[in-house]
Amino acid sequence: MPHAVSRLRAARLTRSVKPFLARGGPKGERCSGCRLVPSHCICALRPDVPTRAGMCLLMADIEPLKPSNTGWLIADVVADTFAFGWARTEVAPALLALLNNPQWQPYVVFPAEFADDTRVVHELTHNDNKRPLFILLDGTWDESRKMFRKSPYLQNFPVLSLHPEQLSRYKLRRAQSEAHLCTAEVGAMCLALAEDTQAAEALNAYFEVFTEHYLKAKQQLPVDLADDVHLRLQAATHAA
Known part of the structure; x- marks a missing residue:
């Protein structure tokens, strides 16, 4: 079954006036499951790990x-994982329902300097009756700041400020700063804070595998399924 981001992508495509052409031109065939060219598909490597x-x-x-x-x-x-398109003038009812669902404790993940000090937290509040729900603002840095400022329905939730110990490993787009992590890197840090340790390790390794396959496809080079990044993903996926 397609996951939330896949469904959101399909819905966005139906609203497109003209076809969205990723780099590679109009004839660039891509796998619908991982968005990579078929020769470098990673669908068979997708981790299956438990998460709270x-x-x-x-x-x-x-x-x-x-x-x-x-x-x-x-x-x-x-x-x-839940995915919603952001718009300044409207909000999906399903998003509001999710944020008000009593099983979840939402955290808006964003740098502390952009939030009121009273909202900022650096750790999770452990509650056996509520599961952490990490709200990630997925876009360019300018887009993410706009979403943070102009989403009044997020204003009552704590702002989780992360402190990465290393620079971003994201190589597929140019960031304004090497200190700006990509969405998957932020997600892995959130999972680690939530003590979903195996999932955090699996997501980090899966991100590295995706990056390698993406770049090797652009370079028209084969991948080595027995190299270090693939072995790390296997170890994380099959951890006890």
Whole structure:
């Protein structure tokens, strides 16, 4: 069954006035399951790991259409991933229902300097009756800041500020700063905070495998399924 980001992508495509052409031209065939060219498909490598946490992706308009989007990887790994297109003037009723569902404790994941100090947290509040729901603003840095400022329905939730110990490993787009992590890297940090350790390790490894396949496809080079990144994914997926 297609996951939430895949469904959002399909819905966005139906609204397109003209076809969305990813780099590679109009004849560039891509796998519908992983968005890579068929020769470098990673669908068979998708991790199947348990998670308690949930992910809510608020996605900028064309973000679901981009093959380089890494929110898709989160949806591959985390069963309870929800995805919604963001618009300043409207909000999906299903999103409001999700945020008000008593089984979830939502956290808006965003840097502390953009939030009121009273909202900022650096750790999760452990509650056996509520599962953490991480709200990730998925877009360019400018788009994410706009979503954070102009989404009044998020204003009553704590802002989870992360402190990465390393620079981003994302190589598929140019970021304004190497300190800006991509969506999958942020998702893995959130899973680690939620003590979904295996899922965090699997998502990190899956992200590295995706990056390698994506770049090797662009270079028209084969991948080595027995190299270090693939072995790390196997180890994370089959961890006890």
